[in-house]
Each structure stands twice: as structure tokens, then as C-alpha cells.
Amino acid sequence: MNIKLTIRFTLICLTFGSIVYGQAKTANSSTALMGKRFLTFNAVIRVNQIEVSRDRNVGEDERALHTPARLVAMRKAVAEGFPGGKMTWAFSWLALQDTSANYREIRKLVVGYHKKYGDEITFIPGAYFANAYNPTEQVDKDIHDALKIITKMVGNGYRPKSIVAGFLSAKNQQYLAEKEGIHVCQGNIWSQFSIDNQDGDGAVSYPFYPSKEHFCKPAQGKADFIDCVNLDGWSVDYLAGRRAGFAEGFNSRMGVGPIETLGKYGHDVGLKEMMHTTAINFDKGFELNGFGWVTNCWELSLPYDFAYLKDWLSAIKQRWPDTRLITQGEFGLTWRKHFKSNSFNYRFVERGSGIGGSDANKEIRWFMNKHFRLGLLSNLETDGAAKVIDFTNYTLKAHEPVAMTRKWSLMGDINQKQTRLQDRPVPIDSLSEKARKLIETHYPGLTK
Incomplete structure (x- = not known):
């Protein structure tokens, strides 16, 4: 395999799951958490x-x-x-x-x-x-x-x-x-x-x-x-x-x-x-x-x-x-x-069960680390690319409510609930340059 193909293969693995990116050093350890x-x-x-x-x-x-x-x-x-x-x-x-x-x-x-x-x-x-x-x-x-x-x-x-x-x-x-x-x-x-x-x-x-x-x-x-x-x-x-x-x-x-x-x-x-x-x-x-x-x-x-x-x-x-x-x-x-600090790098992939709101024709992928969470939604019945349904940047300042209220959510640039005009799903390459750079530091090639 030549160098270009090797790099491309690595990027695909990091993006879609063949390699546990961010946890390679600990995935095979004999700690009480991993492997269980x-x-x-x-x-x-x-x-x-x-x-x-x-x-x-x-x-x-x-x-x-x-x-x-x-x-x-x-x-x-x-x-x-x-x-x-x-x-x-x-x-x-x-x-x-x-x-x-x-x-x-x-x-x-x-x-x-x-x-x-x-x-x-x-x-x-x-x-x-x-x-x-x-x-x-x-x-x-x-x-x-x-x-x-x-x-x-x-x-x-x-x-x-x-x-x-x-x-x-x-x-x-x-x-x-x-x-x-x-x-x-x-x-x-x-x-x-x-x-x-x-x-x-x-x-x-x-x-x-x-x-x-x-x-x-x-x-x-x-x-x-x-x-x-x-x-x-x-x-x-x-x-x-x-x-x-x-x-x-x-x-x-x-x-x-x-x-x-x-x-x-x-x-x-x-x-x-x-x-x-x-x-x-x-x-x-x-x-x-x-x-x-x-x-x-x-x-x-x-x-x-x-x-x-x-x-x-x-x-x-x-x-x-x-x-x-x-x-x-x-x-x-x-x-x-x-974990002595927030060094985690969680990822999840789900295809719907067809029960209730678990759409059988949808696939959702989540990427979660201390800097951001990113949700991507795909329609399995079309050839359309996955769209961003949530991007919450944790590096930004946050504030809890001062008064007693039911509203304690931390709403990012795009929130999965789609309750604001800005929450409309978008292609990942349409995110801001700053957001894409942050994502690339954890998942090289994901925003391409």
C-alpha cells in the first residue's frame, strides 16, 4: 500500500470506526473500566x-x-x-x-x-x-x-x-x-x-x-x-x-x-x-x-x-x-x-429500530469529547450526505441560570431539538471555519 493510500485509509478508519481514535493507548489496557x-x-x-x-x-x-x-x-x-x-x-x-x-x-x-x-x-x-x-x-x-x-x-x-x-x-x-x-x-x-x-x-x-x-x-x-x-x-x-x-x-x-x-x-x-x-x-x-x-x-x-x-x-x-x-x-x-480528566472521546452509531421515534430509515452518529459534541444524521433511503443536527462547542463560556427556572439547557450553535431558527440541519462543510478546525483536531478528514 503506497503512502497516499495509507493516509486515506487511516482517515477513513478514524472517521467511521475501525480505529478507536483518541483511546488507542487505553483500549486494550487491563484497567477495571476498559473492555467491560x-x-x-x-x-x-x-x-x-x-x-x-x-x-x-x-x-x-x-x-x-x-x-x-x-x-x-x-x-x-x-x-x-x-x-x-x-x-x-x-x-x-x-x-x-x-x-x-x-x-x-x-x-x-x-x-x-x-x-x-x-x-x-x-x-x-x-x-x-x-x-x-x-x-x-x-x-x-x-x-x-x-x-x-x-x-x-x-x-x-x-x-x-x-x-x-x-x-x-x-x-x-x-x-x-x-x-x-x-x-x-x-x-x-x-x-x-x-x-x-x-x-x-x-x-x-x-x-x-x-x-x-x-x-x-x-x-x-x-x-x-x-x-x-x-x-x-x-x-x-x-x-x-x-x-x-x-x-x-x-x-x-x-x-x-x-x-x-x-x-x-x-x-x-x-x-x-x-x-x-x-x-x-x-x-x-x-x-x-x-x-x-x-x-x-x-x-x-x-x-x-x-x-x-x-x-x-x-x-x-x-x-x-x-x-x-x-x-x-x-x-x-x-x-x-x-479517567483522571476529561480525556474521553466517545462515539456512537445507531440505525433506527422502527419503533416510535427511532426512524428505521435514519442513521445517527455522535462524537463527544471535552471540546464539543457533534451529531450527524443520515437518511438511509437517499444518497444525501449526513447533515449536522447538533454542534455544541464546549470551549465557549457557559452560564447556569441565576434564578430558579426549568430552562437549564446548554444550547450550541446548532441544537438537535430544532427549536430555534439556527437549528436547521446543515452539511458539515457549511459550519464555520473555526468549528471545522476544532472538529478536525479530533477527527481528521471528517469535515471534508
Whole structure:
């Protein structure tokens, strides 16, 4: 092979996946992270549907939906679906405080699961949306006081390795790491926009260290670095996730979550979509990134048979028998041990499942590193080149909201949700010269 052909072949491999660009030095290492598939499963136990603060609720009272029998059924489904697996239990403020017989027994049972299985027990502030309803100082106080309650509840000086938060501001994640000594937080819900009670699109879908400027922005260096591994809350179908809310009649949160799959399509089709999203990460994603991660979260109050949960876990265990189901905190710390900074270079490729917003005639490719995220969308039925549906430049300054609001997204030059005039998909060679140069530093030949 002559020199010109060798260079051309290398560029093609870097662009389309034959070489794990940016991770070649670590892909074959014997670290605890690389070469493995990880699954994390979180369960939320609350009293009210949305406990926005200690003394204010938005939604329905769910006491009747939280019973010891239901808790036992959930844990049994996990144990039978994935023998030896661990999970994470996140209690709301009221669930830690409620003195009724059911909640006293639920807390006792979960402590028992920690001792029997190694499950993690932690706190969820504000029922996913703490910063939309509380100042950062109050969120810090809620975290501090709740952790003290959990330590007392579990005993033996127990401290969780992580917290579950839905969304959590950079200031609160910095407090968590520096004051509470907890370095893992489920602190962003990737691609969420115009759905539920808070927006937070703009982040990286796999773990990263957040910037002090914005929880969706990866830290660029020591000056803005927060030593808290920021995790996504639910693995989503990337094609569904490019939409805003329920645009075109589809649910943008569809992926492994039960509401959008099992609740919408039933067991067979729902499970098919859950496995499709799992495969995005455990097949091609694993090949490209050197490791795979899928995460899911169920509220205990959801009206679904936990046999469905068992079936999904069993299917994963059968198809990818090397998968490790560990606590969220353990996974985050495993990632933290491997990555001392935001040196990651994630890539994902998906062809649609044909279910819901996962268009069967589309292919989406994502490129994510500390400097930017780039989304390319192709129509498989035409010869048209892939178009840019998202370019978010993380090297630019970012700011979180000063006041309490639902609007916490980090919107780039082009955002996948297409809610602004500037978000119209464009050919990659029509991006600014500055943007193309930045992309070329990571993926030579991609903008040609």
C-alpha cells in the first residue's frame, strides 16, 4: 500500500470506526473500566409524585403505591433476572421522614438489601428537579441533612458513593465533591427538553467531569474542574432523543425507560426497543469506546409488572453474559479511577429500530469529547450526505441560570431539538471555519 493510500485509509478508519481514535493507548489496557460492559439500575422511593422541596409538592400523593410487598417484588425481579447484581435505592426527603408503617418497613427492607446484596442507599433531592424549585444553598442543605439521616438509618458509619438527582447544578455538584466527599452524581438527563418539569439538553451522554460554569459542560482544565463524575439518568434511543418533548407524536425519552417503552407499546415491542437501545451501547458503542454502559431508573410507584424488569435483565444477561450490574456509585468511581480528566472521546452509531421515534430509515452518529459534541444524521433511503443536527462547542463560556427556572439547557450553535431558527440541519462543510478546525483536531478528514 503506497503512502497516499495509507493516509486515506487511516482517515477513513478514524472517521467511521475501525480505529478507536483518541483511546488507542487505553483500549486494550487491563484497567477495571476498559473492555467491560456495565449496567446500573436505580430505583426511586418517594411519597409525593414530585417533591419539589421539603414542604412543597407538585403532583399526586403516592403513599398507597409504596408498599413493602411491591418493594420485595422489585428486588426479587432484579435478583432473578440478574443473579448477583447490585442496584441503587434513592429516597426522597419525605420517604426518609414518613413515619407510617409502610415506609418504616420499606426503609428496613432496603437496609437489609444493602447488607445482603451490597445495594447502595442514597438520596434524591427535589425529585429530579431540585434546582428548578430551590436555591443552590437549600439544595446543599437538603443533601447534607439527608445524608446524615441515611448514615443513621443504615448504621456503621455508612456513606453512599453517589447521589441520584435527575438534574443538579454545577455549584451543587462542587459542594457534593468538596464538602461531602461524594464524587459521583447522576446529575444530568441527557437530551431532556420540553418534557417533565425541567430542561437539560446539551451534555455528554456518558460520564464526564462537569465544569464550574455549567453542569452540562465538561470541564476544560484545572481552573473549572469539578471532581464529581456526572452521570446520565436513562439511556435513550439517540434517534428518538433528537426530538423536543413529544414532537411529531413521539416520546423523545424513549430508550430503556419503562414508561416510554413498556407503558406505550406493551411487553414484546417495548422489550424490543429496550434491547435495541441497550445494543447501541453494548455492541457498536462498546467497539468504538472500549467499554459500554447502560443505565435505567424506575420509580417504585410505576404501575408495571416487575416481571417485565426481570425479562429485560435476563435478556441482557443472556445476550451479553459478561455484563456487570453494579451500583451507580461503583460504576462512577470505576470511571473516575480510569479517567483522571476529561480525556474521553466517545462515539456512537445507531440505525433506527422502527419503533416510535427511532426512524428505521435514519442513521445517527455522535462524537463527544471535552471540546464539543457533534451529531450527524443520515437518511438511509437517499444518497444525501449526513447533515449536522447538533454542534455544541464546549470551549465557549457557559452560564447556569441565576434564578430558579426549568430552562437549564446548554444550547450550541446548532441544537438537535430544532427549536430555534439556527437549528436547521446543515452539511458539515457549511459550519464555520473555526468549528471545522476544532472538529478536525479530533477527527481528521471528517469535515471534508
